[in-house]
Amino acid sequence: MILPDEMRHVTYHTPGGPEVLYLTTGPVPLPRPGEVLIRVAAAGINRPDIQQRKGAYPPPPGASPILGLEAAGEVVALGEGVTSWRIGDRLTGLCNGGGYAEFVAIPAGQCLPWPAGFDAVQAASLPEACFTVWANLFDLGRLAPGETVLVHGGTSGIGVTAIQLATAFGAKVYATAGSAAKCTACLDLGAAGAINYREADFLADIKAMTSGAGVDVVLDMVGAPYTQRNLRALKRGGRLVQIAFMQGSVVSELDLLPIMMKRLTVTGSTMRPRTACEKAVIAEALHDLVWPWLEAGTVRPVIYETCQWSDVSKAHRLMENSSHVGKIILNIS
Numbered sequence: 001m002i003l004p005d006e007m008r009h010v011t012y013h014t015p016g017g018p019e020v021l022y023l024t025t026g027p028v029p030l031p032r033p034g035e036v037l038i039r040v041a042a043a044g045i046n047r048p049d050i051q052q053r054k055g056a057y058p059p060p061p062g063a064s065p066i067l068g069l070e071a072a073g074e075v076v077a078l079g080e081g082v083t084s085w086r087i088g089d090r091l092t093g094l095c096n097g098g099g100y101a102e103f104v105a106i107p108a109g110q111c112l113p114w115p116a117g118f119d120a121v122q123a124a125s126l127p128e129a130c131f132t133v134w135a136n137l138f139d140l141g142r143l144a145p146g147e148t149v150l151v152h153g154g155t156s157g158i159g160v161t162a163i164q165l166a167t168a169f170g171a172k173v174y175a176t177a178g179s180a181a182k183c184t185a186c187l188d189l190g191a192a193g194a195i196n197y198r199e200a201d202f203l204a205d206i207k208a209m210t211s212g213a214g215v216d217v218v219l220d221m222v223g224a225p226y227t228q229r230n231l232r233a234l235k236r237g238g239r240l241v242q243i244a245f246m247q248g249s250v251v252s253e254l255d256l257l258p259i260m261m262k263r264l265t266v267t268g269s270t271m272r273p274r275t276a277c278e279k280a281v282i283a284e285a286l287h288d289l290v291w292p293w294l295e296a297g298t299v300r301p302v303i304y305e306t307c308q309w310s311d312v313s314k315a316h317r318l319m320e321n322s323s324h325v326g327k328i329i330l331n332i333s
C-alpha cells in the first residue's frame with residue numbers, strides 16, 4: 001500500500017468538555033524501530049481518555065498527543081527490526097496514544113492478533129482492559145484459583161473484563177455497580193454476587209455474602225471513600241489493588257490497623273508509563289491464557305455502543321453519563 005502523507009485524527013485546541021473534540025488532518029506517523037503501523041478500523045474509548053481531554057492526564061514523554069489507548073486494524077508498514085508481524089496482518093494493540101486516528105504506530109510487542117471470529121470493533125475493545133486487569137488482578141493482586149475477589153465498578157470496561165477473567169481463572173467474584181440493572185449484568189457475566197452501592201453498604205453486604213470471611217483481593221477504582229472499607233473487607237493475607245482514584249486519593253482519617261492484624265498488601269499501578277518490554281511480557285501472558293478463552297467464548301467482549309468517530313463528542317458524553325455496561329467503541333472509517 002502506498003501510504004498517504006496525511007491522515008484524519010481527533011484533536012482539541014484546549015482541554016474541556018466532550019464538545020472540544022473535532023476531526024482534523026495531520027501527518028501519518030512513521031513506525032519507529034520495533035513498531036508496526038496499522039490502518040485503524042476501530043478504537044476503544046477508555047476513562048483515561050476523558051481525563052486526558054480535560055487536561056488532567058498528559059501523555060508520557062515521547063507518546064502521541066492524540067487520544068486513544070487501544071486500536072484494531074491492519075498492518076500497513078513495519079518499523080526496523082519487526083519480524084513478528086507482516087503487512088496485511090490484522091491485530092489489536094495497546095497504544096501509547098494515537099488510537100483515535102486513521103493510522104497509529106504501536107510497539108510490536110504490545111499487539112495481539114484479532115481472536116478468531118472477532119470483528120474490528122470486538123478486537124478494539126480488548127487491549128486496555130485485558131492488559132490492565134492482567135497486570136493488576138493477576139500479577140500484583142496474585143489472584144489464585146479458588147480465591148474470592150471484589151471488583152468495584154463491575155460494569156465498567158475494566159469491570160466486565162475483570163469479572164470474566166477472574167471467573168474463568170477459577171476465582172469467585174463479587175462486584176459493585178450503581179443500579180439494579182447493572183448488578184444483573186454483573187451476575188450475567190459470572191459474578192457470584194453483586195451489590196448496588198447506591199442502596200447498600202458494600203462492606204456489610206460483602207461480609208454477609210461471604211459468611212463474614214471477606215475476600216482475598218479487592219480491585220478498586222473509586223479510592224478515598226472506599227479505602228477504609230476495602231481494608232476491612234479483606235481476609236487475612238488479602239490484597240487491595242488500586243487502579244484509579246475516581247473519588248480522590250487523599251483520605252483524611254484512616255485506620256491502618258487491619259494491614260498489620262491481617263497481613264494485608266496495599267498496591268496498585270497504572271499501565272501507560274510502563275515500558276514496552278513490560279507491556280510485551282503482559283501481551284505474551286494474554287496470548288497464552290486469555291486469547292484461547294476469547295476464541296472459545298469463555299470470555300466475551302461486552303460492547304455497549306459503537307459510534308462513528310465523527311460523533312466522538314457523543315461517545316465521550318456517553319461514557320461520562322455512566323449508563324453504559326462494557327465498552328464504547330469508535331468506528332474509524
Ligand SMILES: NC(=O)c1ccc[n+]([C@@H]2O[C@H](COP(=O)([O-])OP(=O)(O)OC[C@H]3O[C@@H](n4cnc5c(N)ncnc54)[C@H](OP(=O)(O)O)[C@@H]3O)[C@@H](O)[C@H]2O)c1
Nearest residue numbers: 046047153155156157158177178221243244269270271322
Ligand atoms: N491503572 C490503570 O492502568 C488503568 C487503566 C485503564 C483504566 N483505569 C481506570 O479504571 C477505571 C475504569 O475505567 P473504564 O475505562 O473501564 O471506565 P468506565 O467504563 O467509564 O467505568 C467507570 C465505572 O466506575 C463506576 N463507579 C463510579 N463510582 C463508583 C462507586 N462509588 N462504586 C463503584 N463503582 C463506581 C461506574 O459505575 P456506575 O455508573 O454504576 O457508578 C463505571 O462503571 C477508571 O477509573 C480508569 O481511570 C486504570
